[in-house]
Amino acid sequence: ELTYTSLSENIGVPLIEDEEFWNIIELDNWILFQSLDRIYLYNALNGALKTIDSSTRITKMYEVNNSIYFQRFDNGIYKIENGLDILVSDHEILKSNIVVNIFDQDDQLLIETQDNGFFVLKNSELTAWDIPAMTTISNLSIYNSIQLDDGSFALGTISNGILHLSQDGKIVNQIDQDNGLSNNTVLSLLEDSDQNIWLGLDIGINCLNMTSAVRIFNDFKGKLGSVYCSAVYEGNLYLGTNQGLYTKPLNASASFTFIEGTQGQVWSLFKYDDQLFCGHNSGTFIVKNNTAEKISSIQGTWNIRPIENRPNLLLQGNYDGLYVLERSGNSWQVKNKINGFDISSRFFEFQSDRTLFVSHEYKGVFQIALNTDFTEALKVRTMAVSKGQYSSLTRFNNDLLYAFKKGVYTYDASSDRFVKDSTLSQIYNETNYISGKLITNEESNTLWSFSQSDLSMIRPGTVSSTPQINSIALPEHFKSGVSSYESILHLYDDNYLIGTSSGYIIIDLSKSEKKSYPVILNAVSSSTKKNKTRLIDPLSIGKFKNEENNLEFSYSVPNFNAYEDVKYQYQLMGIYDDWSDFSESNNVAFTNLPYGSYTFNVRAKTGSDLSTNTASYEFSIDRPFLLxxxxxxxxxxxxxxxxxxxxxxxxxxxxxxxxxxxxxxxxxxxxxxxxxxxxxxxxxxxxxxxxxxxxxxxxxxxxxxxxxxxxxxxxxxxxxxxxxxxxxxxxxxxxxxxxxxxTDDWKLFEEAFNNADKDFLKKIKSIHSSLTPNDLRLCAYLRLNLSSKEIAPLLNISHRSVEVKRYRLRKKMKLTHEASLTNYILEI
Known part of the structure; x- marks a missing residue:
């Protein structure tokens, strides 16, 4: 965390009202602050302060060979010695022109002005620096400049971008908004340790990779179009595009010139016997002296191949099959079509003098046997190999190669079939595949393939037969070519030209060295639900309160090569133990982390190379108060x-x-x-x-x-x-x-009756006290529900007498006429 300390409160010298500081230089133990009206010399050891005042505007302050110079406008150039200002030159040019910078050149001062170029100050004499770029520089308004480590100069202009001059004053390059800058006003310049130039623009910051292996020509105005093929012929560079054929002198800054009559798609450029053939949508051309002569009007010439032992014949593949070109004197014309094969023949290669293979991405690979006159296909056989979108067929190092998404296949003559080559197939994988087109460069004896993140260059093995595969980082958004229409051309030395959809790229393999970079954890911050954020030292072991459980990590790789994509992969041990997918994002945030101990790890991949380290940060989150x-x-x-x-x-x-x-x-x-x-x-x-x-x-x-x-x-x-x-x-x-x-019978009966119906006789006697023993005896018999007829023998009287007794008993009991005597006795 940076801490701001004000010096103005302790220097003892009041600042000028509305004073603005435009430059700060550190020299030995002194720090010099330059405003428009004064220079402050501050001793960092003891806090002592000196000032140099000026009655006129101080335009700039410069450090040259451990000495400090500055310009007083209308006065000239001064040098600071022992805290005093000493006049170096009051030449009229230096008084009336803003001095942008001062350099040391062979023990003399090289002074650059804003509008009048460079001047050399030697022995108090000022002379113009006579260089090839003098006229160009005089027409520009230079705002700032630096001298690079190699002795060359970078000049930042007000409205024309940046101008790169060699040490002897030649224009190496001029880069402005038309060819890549975000803005044409360059306000500041800085060269880093990797020789990259950083530009502070009126809008944003740009970085120029001065030692980059890649140079890009962007056709922002669409003059060229998509480049399908290229060739160097008679000192000129030719580009075949979807709009026609263009040319310019090789290694010259001149613009491309359109070759008349070639409007439309140019599919191929083929050099044979010191002649340049152009395969075109409308036919076939021979290019000479920046003109194109049509030798065939047959639509759609994909490619042209020589026929072994027949120097006056060429075989060309067209939309509707194969045709033979024949040379007659110094001219070429169509001899005949090969009958029996009418399939579009974009990719074809000879197996022998009369047998060839043709690859079609949707119909497969065909083996064709021709007659001796090359007029007829005697036999056409479909090969047992998978078809594939964006597939191609080529010859490299005497091998026939067929390539598509599933890998690279080599033709095996002994088994008469294509066999997958495990070594060459390493150049493709499911996620990185964009095209199966293989390009053979005979001059450098190399084979090239294209993927999303790089180029693959294959060379024959030096010791063994195993080919050497070198990957060159070049992301797809730089190539941005049309799939299956990629092109690459060997220009000179280790320089190759690669066609894109908006121009071309030149890559210098001598500068393309693999370099490993470390990944650096730049910042760690924690925040609460109330968005209270604090920065943490990434080198410390973090200990966070439970409410500070939202953490964000920022990281980077110190690689500023624009053509090398950097991708990052992270893991958070303790909760997300698996590595994430690679991503271009250089920060990640974790929210609502539970309490516990964690280790955050991040690593990077530059191109296809992993970083040299894994950056880590250990931290813990406290338990919540309740836990x-x-x-x-x-x-x-x-x-x-x-x-x-x-x-x-x-x-x-x-x-x-x-x-x-x-x-x-x-x-x-x-x-x-x-x-x-x-x-x-x-x-x-x-x-x-x-x-x-x-x-x-x-x-x-x-x-x-x-x-x-x-x-x-x-x-x-x-x-x-x-x-x-x-x-x-x-x-x-x-x-x-x-x-x-x-009476003994009655006594026995009475005893038995009382045992069976206890207290009945007492109860009825208590109710009707007037009853006689004979009446009670009758009641006992009635209680047993005996009829009069049954009672008569027991009383030894007649039936009639029983009825009389019953009548008299009713009267004694005072029963009504309707009442039943028997029922009454039974209910007691």
Whole structure:
């Protein structure tokens, strides 16, 4: 975290009102501050301060060989020595022209002015620096400049971008908004340790990779279009585009010139026997002296190949098949079409002098056998190899190669089939694939392929037969070519030209060296839900409060090469242990992290190379207050106290429950005892009922026995009375009468009756006290529900007499006429 300290409060010198500071230079232990009116010399060791005042405007202050110079406008150039200003030159040019910078050149001062170029000051004499760029510089307004490490100069202008001069004053390059800058006003310049030039513009900051292996020509105005092919011929560079054929002198800054008659798509450029052939949508051309002569009007010439041992014949592939070109004298014309094969032939290569392969991305790979006159396809065979979008066919190092998304296949003559080459197939993968086009460069004996993030250059193996594959970082947005129409051309030395959809790229392989870079964790910040943010030292071990659980990490790789994409991958150990996918984003935020210990790791990939390190940051997030160790102790104590409390509560509860259970058990026992008592009573009653029934049966049997006995005796008596002679029978009749009137029978009956129907006779006697024993005897018989006829023998009277007794009994009981005597007695 940076801390601001004001010096103005302690210097002891009042500042000029509205004073603005335009430059600060550190030299030894002194720091010099330059405003428009004064220079302050501040001693960083002891805080001492000196000032140099000026009555005129101080335009700028310069450091040259550990000396400080400055310009007083209208006065000249001064040098600071021992804290004093000493006049160096008051030449009129230096008085009236703003001096942008001062350089040391061979022990003399090279002074650059804003509008009049460079001047050399030697021995107090000022002369113009006579250089090739003098005229150009004089027409520009220079705002600032620096001398680069290689001795050359970078000049920032007011409205024309940046001008790069060599050490001897030649224009190396001029870059402005038309060819890449964000703005044409360059306000400041800085060269870093990697020789990159940083530009502070009126709008934004730009970085120029001065030592970059890549130079880009952008056709912002669309004059050229998409570049499909290129060639160097007779000192000129030719570009075949979707708009026609263009040319300019090689290594010259001149503009491209359109070659008349070639408007439309140019598919290929082919050099043969010191002639340049152009395969075009409208036919075939021969290019000479920046003119194009059409030699074939057959639509759509894709490509042209020589025919082995037939120097006067060429084979060209067209939209509708294959054609033969023949040379007659110094001119070429179409000889014939090869009959029997009418498929578009963009990619084709000879296997032998009369056998060739043709690749079509939708129909497959064909093997064609030709007759000796090259007029007819004798045999056409479809090869057993997969078809693929953006596929291609080429010859490299005497091998026939077929390539598409699934890999690179080599033709094996012994088995007469294409076999996957495991080494070459490494140049493709599912995520990085954009085109299967392989380009052979015969001059450099290299094979090239294209992917989203790089180029692959294949060379034959030097020691073994295994080819060498070199990856060159070049992201797709720089190439931005049309898939399957990529092109690459060897210009000279290690320089190659690659066509794009808006111009071309030149890459210098001698400058394209793989360099590993470290990833740096720049900043760590934490924030709360209330958006209270604080910055953290990335080198420390972080300890955050629980509410500071939103963390953001910023990281970078110190690689400023524009053509090398940097991608980052991170993990947060402790919650997200898996590495993330690679992304171009150089920051990541984690929100609402739970408490715990974490380690944040980040690594980078520049092109296809991983960073040399993994940057890490360890931190922890405190527990929330309610989960802090103090609160956990409180919780534990609370649990213990609560447990004791609940133990007592449950103890009291179970005590009450036990008492309640004992009471309930006691009640149940009492109830059970009562039920048992009732059961005993029920059994007793049942026994009594059985006893009563038994006695009733005995009473009934006894009664019936008496009735039967009396009836029997009466019958005997009646029979005896009817006998003719009764003299000797009277004693018998008397015995029968005595037996009928025997009171012992009644006593036995009364005893049995009382056992069966206890207290009935007492009860009825208490109700009707006037009843006589005979009346009670009648009541007993009526209680047994006996009829008058049954009662008569028991009373030894007639049936009629029983009715009379019944009548008299009703009267004694005072029963109504309607009342039933028997029912009344039964209800008592």
């Amino acid at each position: 802090s160790y103090t609160m956990l102790a409180v919780y534990a104590l609370g649990v213990i106290l609560f447990s004791i409390f609940m133990h007592n509560i449950y103890k009291q509860y179970y005590k009450r429950q036990r008492e309640k259970l004992l009471d309930q058990t006691k009640k149940e026992l009492e109830l059970k005892e009562l039920e048992n008592e009732q059961q005993r009573m029920r059994f007793k009653n049942e026994n009594l009922e059985l006893d009563i029934k038994s006695k009733n049966r005995e009473l009934a049997i006894s009664t019936m026995s008496l009735i039967k006995k009396n009836e029997f005796l009466n019958n005997i008596k009646d029979e005896l009375k009817t006998a003719k002679s009764t003299e000797n029978l009277q004693s018998v009749i008397k015995i029968i009468d005595n037996n009928l009137n025997n």
